[in-house]
Amino acid sequence: MCKQKNSFFDRVYEIVAAIPCGQVLSYGRIAALLGSPRAARTVGWALSACPEDLPWQRVVRADGTVAGGAYTELRRAMLIDEGVPFLLDGRVDMDACEWDGPRKNV
DNA sequence: GGACTGACCAACC
C-alpha cells in the first residue's frame, strides 16, 4: 500500500518535483523531510543524477547559495524567472521562499 | 564483498 518502498534516493525526486514555483529547499531540509536530517549528502548525490524531469534548480544550500558547478548562474536565472526572490549576495532569499515541505494541513 | 566517493550540514575545537 502506499508508496514507501521507494528508496531514500527515489523519495528525493518526489520532494524536489513537488516544490512549487517560487519556492526552494535546501539539501538538509529535503533530507529532514525524508526522516534523515544528516543525509543531505545523499540528497546532493541523488541530484547528481540530474534527471531532466527534476527541477533541481530549486534545491539550494543551507546558506541559500545555488549549487550545480558551472551552471550555478544559469540555475539562479531560472529561479528568478520563476519568481524566486534573491539577495544582493546572489543567494536565494530563504527567509521568503523556503518551502515548508508537503504539509498535510494545507 | 569491502572501501571510497559524492553537488551537504552541523557540531566540535
Add this chain to the structure above:
DNA sequence: AGGTTGGCCAGTC
C-alpha cells in the same frame, strides 16, 4: 573565526 570530522544512502571500483 576558521578548519576538521562525523553521519546518511546508494553507486562504483
